[in-house]
Amino acid sequence: MSLTRRHFLASGAAIAGATALHPFSANAQAGQAHLRLMETTDLHVHVFPYDYYADRPVDDFGLARTAARIAEVRAEATNSLLLDNGDLIQGNPMGDYMAYEKGLEGGNAHPIIAAMNMLEYDAATLGNHEFNYGLDYLMDALDDAAFPVVSANVAHVPLGASPVEDDTLVPPYTVLDRQIIDGAGQMHPIRVGIIGFVPPQIMTWDKRHLEGRVQTRDIVEAARAWVPRLRAEGVDLVVALSHSGIEAPYEQGMENASLYVAEVDGIDVVMTGHEHRLFPGESYEGIEGVDAARGTLMGKPAVMANFWGSHMGLIDLALERDGESWRVTGFEVENRPIMERVDGDKVPLVESVPAVLDAARPEHEETLEYVRRSVGTTSAPLFSYFALVADDPSVQIVSQAQIWYIDQMMQDTVNAGVPILSAAAPFKSGGRGGPDYYTDVPAGDVAIRNVADLYLYPNTVQAVKLTGADVREWLERSAGMFNRIEPGATDAPLLNPDFPSYNFDVMDGVSYVIDLSQPSRYDSEGNLVDETAHRIVDLTYQGQPIDPDQPFIVATNNYRAGGGGSFPGIRDGSVIFVGPDTNRDVIVRYIVEQGTINPSADANWSFASMPGTSVTFETGPKARDYVDLVQGAAPEYVETTPEGFALFRLTL
Structure with missing residues (x-):
């Protein structure tokens, strides 16, 4: 597919006057650049800030609210990428309505995919809940994505003798060719590799859909096999979209393997999810190899942005030109919420972006009729x-x-x-x-x-x-x-x-x-x-x-x-x-x-x-x-x- 640089270049010239640039952008010199990586994860069809079970609007989740953070974050950096870590098409009544009632025939794009297209996501990976409605429905939903979706450890059967011989369900990785602006305003090429992983337990959780059609590999085994292939394509940076949590110690076939994904040579950044938590965060304190305050796994920057769009995960990278390639010289990690609590009450920090609401409005209205x-x-x-x-x-x-x-x-x-x-x-x-x-x-x-x-x-x-x-x-x-x-x-x-x-x-x-x-x-x-x-x-x-x-x-x-x-x-x-x-x-x-x-x-x-x-x-x-x-x-x-x-x- 054709990949543009329109939103990768956050237009420092056009927006910087209205929004303060991040220090990595503001202080960059010639041959130095700031790259901001944004993560959403475990959105579970939550486009609207609406609780369909309670049948009322809310302030604490919804991609339409997260979208306001996306615009804000892009304006603070000269270069950015927007990535999703999986669990997109299932998780609320809108997902069920699309799968069981409306379907995707006749040009019906899945509403979460339509919203992400509007926001110009750069890439995504599969989550375990992507398989809940069956492979045919999943592939129909992905057909409408204007961004690559990758996963390196799910393959059609029979499996090859090694992961790199597998006929993977979706591409194991993608390479994003972009132009990056340095501190002197000069453009340079950069190649960013994106690779994805999903818990192998999908073969148990959705056996009725998957048995005899696909099989999974151990996440770390797949990473060790595919990352050298990705590196061989001349990428400057490898980002792992690991729809997998953070646990220790390592076990073959483990569900939450992101800590050990970070240990794989050639991976520079890990974006995690699946556990519906925040990283950096105190819930991960005390695990060897994890810096729960700074936001690193095995010394590499990592983030987990909670769930349902409640937070925007951010990894800011300071890059320096090294000959014809780029290397990471510094980083910062944070999660930016869309809501805060004041005296126990929810106080929204952003308002919904109308264009995102419009992307899913027909399905939202139909879902309301469905659930009532x-x-x-x-x-x-x-x-x-x-x-x-x-x-x-x-x-x-x-x-x-x-x-x-x-x-x-x-x-x-x-x-x-x-x-x-x-x-x-x-x-x-x-x-x-x-x-x-x-x-x-x-x-x-x-x-x-x-x-x-x-x-x-x-x-x-x-x-x-x-x-x-x-x-x-x-x-x-x-x-x-x-x-x-x-x-x-x-x-x-x-x-x-x-x-x-x-x-x-x-x-x-x-x-x-x-x-x-x-x-x-x-x-x-x-x-x-x-x-x-x-x-x-x-x-x-x-x-x-x-x-x-x-x-x-x-x-x-x-x-x-x-x-x-x-x-x-x-x-x-x-x-x-x-x-x-x-x-x-x-x-x-x-x-x-x-x-x-x-x-x-x-x-x-x-x-x-x-x-x-x-x-x-x-x-x-x-x-x-x-x-x-x-x-x-x-x-x-x-x-x-x-x-x-x-x-x-x-x-x-």
Whole structure:
């Protein structure tokens, strides 16, 4: 494709008078130049600053707001590139509407791609959620991109003997030929290589779409193979778009490998994502090879710009001419937010760019109609404010629908009559999503937007066959959600911040108690760390202690059944049913058939009594409206935190 330099040259002459240049631009001399690299990551279709689940505008996300930062950032530098780190086409109801309703036929460009074209992105890579709707849909979406999309570790099958022999799904890398302005106003050529990577776990997470069509390589293995090829093309600089987080130590096939991507010779800059966090940032302190304050991985500049366009990631490079090429002589890393909190309130720092809104406006309006369709009613409110501390109606309704569906699927099969349980986790439970990131559906009509709010992901229903012993271990894995609590402690923090809520499975169909005085049997990654620890006590089925040898069918989703979350009991042969229906579609069908649903939680799990002991946890401020509806617990409001969360106390 033809690559222009129109936006690469941020027009220091035209704009510098209105905006102060970055010191790297202002202080550059002849043969010296400033190159600004901008990152968005994990946009997940969020073009508009609009929460489709709550059906209201917001101030804390949306590419239309980030676009204001892009214009500002370009004006501060004489040279810039705009790059995206993946997870573009899935993640909110607009993504589902495009995939399941409107489609991409007849010249319909995907709205996130249309918006990025308008902003003149220079390149992007694939994220794991790009594969959620299948390869054909993905490739149709990419056909409309006016920028190259790269990924070096996803290839058509069969794989070659080495990564460089693979027939990759998209190009492994691209070379951007540009003209760069130095401090004396002279133009020079520069060649920037862009290479991309995605977690190899897509083969598990989207097996139904990918098996037999593509295969993945280890991220670091692919980088070591392809970067020398890229360097051989005479590039001055290699930027790795690593849709992968930051973890240690290295393991073959690891999901979050960006630290070790940075270690590969020939890579100069790493842009990361996938984990929905900020880097530089304190959450990465203490990892060897990581400077969480300066923003380096293995000494190389790196950035992660959170998610949904909430931040613009920036890496400023000071370059110096070295013969006919350029070398990096200095750098700075930052993340620039679109919103700040003042006394717990969200205060926007920028306004939406109208042209970006216009690029997706038809699909936005159509999505609003899509999510407002009523499918039934609920006799009680559906909320997730207390989903991590008590049995919860938003999880309960998911389990009811899953059991209803799998019961039908098991009729007239060899597994007819085997007890059916359901595993479901709260997806919207605050945390990194913020104090408004909770399900909140009032009693009354239930619309599609409410179902999407209950179940965020386009997973499909699957069923696994386990033993009673497996069920116990599954719950032990889930119980890693909680910190160990010393008996007699006062207001001890309850929730483990490193444990994602989507791995906190509640098992319906059995009853159990969680003893917080015990250490966790599994760590946050699912590794067995204490064979003597047992938090799950009083585990019963139909009022009797569970038989460790009794078979059970557990309704779940393709992510969990495929090994996502590393839950014990999932092994070869465990999966006995692979459904064609998404979990969300099943919930909709269940509500339609029932007409009116009763989502009241049955309090089938609780914490063990610990006299004289209290714990605290954060939830959304609206939780105070639902305290009286919590089953099996009596949370007590304490205060509102500076971040806008409501702090509650639970007396055990």
